[in-house]
Amino acid sequence: MTVDAIAAKVTRGERIDADEALTLYREASTWQLGRLADGIRARRHPERLVTYIIDRNVNYTNVCVARCNFCAFYRTVGSPDGYVLSREELFAKIDETISVGGSQLLLQGGHNPDLPLAWYEDLFRAVKGAYPTFRLHALSPPEILHISRMSKLPVPEVVSRLIAAGLDSVPGGGAEILVDRVRKLLNCYGKATADEWLGVMREVHLQGLRTTATMMYGSVETPEERIEHMMRLRALQDETHGFTAFITWSYQPDHTELAGVELTGVEYLRTLALSRIVLDNFDNLQASWVTQGGKVGQLSLAFGANDMGSVMIEENVVRAAGASFCMDEVEIVRNIENAGFTPMRRTMHYDLVGPPVFLERAVPRRLSLDVAKRDGADLMPAELAAYEARTRAGREQRAQSPS
């Protein structure tokens, strides 16, 4: 089928298959892709609202046994740079988040074998006890799988225990490319196969929570594999309707084992636009200004995105790999309005919360992102002593910690 025929199909609101998606990606101009994606965005969101959320991207630990070769953030077990956040630190981050109008933590971390399921449950309960209405958007599917494996409990039981402890929704991290050939090359097949990632998401949806879905493109995958990733997400969404949004970003190579080069901004816009066209059962597409910068991030709104993601406050993972863009609420709102849209705060479920916080009260400008651990802070909190460490290094660290 020709590009024009496929474009006509998309314009009529019909679903395209993988071959047609590949033809579009390979042969359509960037303008054609943008036009089609923008048309779908306009049909789905005719009110011309562009949403965003104020939350904080907190990484509770950087210790990880997964060893994905595209990651510059993780530290091995026993590393002198390895850390776990204390509850006191986490609560301070929540307080700061609330002070700028935020209502949620995006809480993710490494696959730390020395943190048992009880540590997560206690943490979630402590947060909910101190901040009952604060939302926990936490633990990507590979983390849930890791906890399941370490605790020797099936995924459904782990999910239900985490929900009982306070889990509100699950972020779509760790998807990378949902094709096992790619996952083996990225050394992330062991942390979760494509089926396992989708299986955890299916289970989470079945237990009533909503999740997001992501795609990290531009490492070792082919265009066909990118499209296969989208097709697998689309199929699960048909089945569960559990995904609230899709976010794609480019592989960030700095300081990673895999190294290589980052794909360009135009390739990001093409991939984003194709996502909007293929993922016809996803309501929301986020702009990844964190990896693309504010300018290409804003241009995303012309290429299919209807959401500017998060006023991040803190980010550690992408920054470790070379990207360090920052936009506070003032800047995000300015970009949305400048593009001709109306800005609106939302929840993770995309319920509208209201107009920008800074229009209602004074909020300090934030022109740089915070980091996980402040300089001089203890890397391993004493409270970990209450939990049994699995590794020798973990046991030794806990033995040395003041009780």
Add this chain to the structure above:
Amino acid sequence: MVAVDFDQLTEALAAGTALSGTQLRALAHSRDLIGLGMLAADVRTRLHGGRGTFVRIETIDVTGRPEDAAVEVPAEAGEVRFMGTPVSLEAAVAAVRAVRATTAVPLSGWALDALVHWGGSLAATLGALRAAGLDAVATARLDRLDLEQLRAVADAGLVLQTVTVGVPSDDDVLLDQLEQLRAWQAATGVVRACAPLPVEVSAEQPTTGYDDMRHVALARLVLDNVTHVQAHWTRMGAKLSQSCLLFGANDIDAVPARDAMPHGPRRAILEEVRRNLQAASLDVVERDGAFAERRA
């Protein structure tokens, strides 16, 4: 919101008809960024086909430069560009002469509004630099430019490599400035390129991607007598430079001729420039300071 008949404008441009001020202002106020970008990209394609050019430059700062400073122009440089404040016109002339003696690549230098303040008449200054071997004035800011300056450039036998925009402005002000530049160019013909993004931007409130791209596209549509619309690699970086190519620019200026390649050859600046041009669906062509193709 302003409704624009893009099909009609596309046909008009394809027929070689310049857009009217009313049409340009309607475009500037349209929400359809993609429609605007497509128009500008069409014009770029008609002017340059699928070519996307870039130039590697060697920069020489004459500020405090000793008269007997060694001159070594790397073979990679397609242009030598002088900058900085010399102690005197004679020192600048000596610097140009010294470099001219070592290389045949085009030499450009300084900002036109700076040359005005070197003392003496602009014509005398430009004449002396031309006699020493300078080929072009490197740059001029649109908000500090006037017709007399451009005539002085022409009278000296020089050209003006690039006209930039000084500070951010709204669409109507920019359009007024661009239309003025088009009229001056019609009178002098000395402007080789326009880099339509502001050189002075606030860190706290930078220009937005939409504004930048609208301005690049408008520049391409207005300046039908200026051959090249440029991005500036050093000032803008890869993502913004490439976005400009999408919205009507055809050239990347100011790629450094020297690269220590701290991240290895695959991530060399030259490779990154090539990748960005190719990913913007352009055929990569390296040029020199006279906009002539360089061959390996």
